[in-house]
Amino acid sequence: MSELDVTASILCIDDEPAVGVILEHTLSRAGHRSVLVSSVEEAMRVVARTPVDLIVADYRMPGLTGLDLLAQLQKEGYRIPVIIMTGYSSIEHAVMSIKSGAIDYLTKPIQAETLEIAVRQALEVVRLRRENETFRREIVKIRGRRTMVGDSETFRRAMEVVGTVAVSRATVLLEGESGTGKELFARAIHDQSPRADEPFITVNCAALPEGLVESALFGHEKGAFTGATVRSAGAFERAHGGTLLLDEISEMRLDLQSKLLRVIQEQEFERVGGHQPIQVDVRLIATTNRDLKAEVNAGRFRDDLYYRLNVVPIRTPPLRDRLEDIPRLVHHFVTGSAELHGGTPPTIAPETLEILQRYPWPGNVRELANAVERAVILCRGEVLQPTDFDQQIRDAAAHPARPAIVPQAGSAEAADAIDYNLDAVERLAIDRALAATGGNRSRAARLLGISERTLRNKLNVPPAVSGA
Structure with a gap:
């Protein structure tokens, strides 16, 4: 009772x-x-x-x-x-x-x-x-926290495309760096579409265990594999009538890419271990933080699937291209963080906004949101001061990086300055990202713009021998 x-x-x-x-x-x-x-x-x-x-x-x-x-x-x-x-x-x-x-x-x-x-x-x-x-x-409250905030020209152009494509059922490919809010853009497309009251299902292609990706997408019949004790509906079936977001589509295996292509073309599939075709009505949105065309050229992504996904491409702008949106974003995140942690939103000192607009934000809006939340938690007064933010942010803002001077091609300085071994350059970038995040692989992967699984695979490859 x-x-x-x-x-x-x-x-x-x-x-x-x-x-x-x-x-x-x-x-x-x-x-x-x-x-x-x-x-x-x-x-x-x-x-x-x-x-x-x-x-x-x-x-x-x-x-x-x-x-x-x-x-x-x-x-x-x-x-x-x-x-x-x-x-x-x-x-x-x-x-x-x-x-x-x-x-x-x-x-x-x-x-x-x-x-x-x-x-x-x-x-x-x-x-x-x-x-x-x-x-x-x-x-x-949740919708308020995921509100699309911005008024810059770059942001408005992207949102105009979102509004135009939302009313159709066209497949959308969202390309952009990690932390630029690709899932929020996908949500905005769904919320403005005729399918807004229907399911919105998300599948992170990089986070699924290797052997369960097909089951997660298409479902499975009872007894299809060890542990399959009951029939289970997959993401496509659960998204029927609504929208399915395939996050980090570039991480999908090639053999599954061919099955996904068939589902997109036919709007039907079979559960793992099943033989009965299941028809669905699903609007598909895919995201990637890679250059998917480059992945096609490298043979890591099917060109026919790429063209099926790339019906309406939308590039989510990095935060460095919309610095004028930072004040509005900061106010939004301050209010949301205070509400989430049961406090009163502090006011924001002008010098705080100035510093935040000078920082390059390699992790984009996600990094800004996390930094603001931490600052709100640590803030001891009623005003959010620069000292409430990480030293790393304050130092980088005080000494913004200057454009590198590239030596003239063919010169001796160029030969000395550039390591032409791509594996070595990649390893150096990974080492620096790990050092900057204290060895945290998840945060390092976000800084590098790759999935944690991709980072793990790269770390398992022995470093290239210099001069080989």
Whole structure:
């Protein structure tokens, strides 16, 4: 039994004292608190000064009736469920009561068991309403945290394409560096589309275990492999009618790429271990932090799948190309972080914004969001100061990197300055990323713009021997 069932406050309205005694006794035995009044006018005064979970009211009373009560509650904006009682067993009365907003209808003489059941069901409605309101507030908060923020020319151009393509069912390829908000762009496309009320399913192609990628996408039948004890629907099946986001599509194996191509073309597939074709209606969005055309040229990605995905390409702009958006982004993240951690949003010192606009943000908007959240948590005053941010950010902002002077091609300086061994250059970049993140592979991968699995594979390759 829920807390509401035990501690509910129930207002009973009846002009017959004997009925009031029965109501009070029955409700008290069920563990509820009851307040007895004999008229609608008294009831409205009680409602105005005391929280009430449920009202049990007589249909016919001297003066205002039970229907008048329902009308007054609605007029005053009270959302209190009402059970109507009447001594007249009439279908007409029941219909009028329910149409007027009553949650249930009981016939006198009231049976204790019938009353208890009606009260229990009505209180369950109260609980569900409150739960739904809580969920609604949480959804608003979540949507607020993932709001697309920006007014720069670069950002507006990207969002114009999003708005144009959203109303179609065209496949979209979102290309951009890690941390530029590719999933947010995908969400915006879905939310502005006719499919907005349908499922939005995300599959991270880089994070799935090697042997379970096909099952995650297409589902499996019971007994299809060891551990498959029940039939399971895959991402395509769960996204039916809605949108499927394939995150980091460049990490998908070549053999699965051919199966994905068939699903895109035919809009049907078979579960792993199954033989029955399943037809779906799915809008596909794919993201990548790589140059997918270069992956095609290198033989790591199918060209036919690339052209199927690249119907509408959208490049998500890096933060360094939209520095004028940083003040708005910072205010947005400060508000969200304070709300998330139960504090009051601090104001932002002008010098703080100045420093943040000078930092290059290699991790893009994601890095900015994390930096702001950390600063809000560590902030000891009411103003967010530069000292609330990492020393690394303050140092880089104080000494912004100058463009490198490239030696003239063919000169001796050029030969000395450039290591032409690509493996060595890649290894150097990986070593520096790991050093900058204290050996954290997840953060290092984000800085390098690759998946953690790709980084792990590269670390397993022995370093190239210099001069080989």
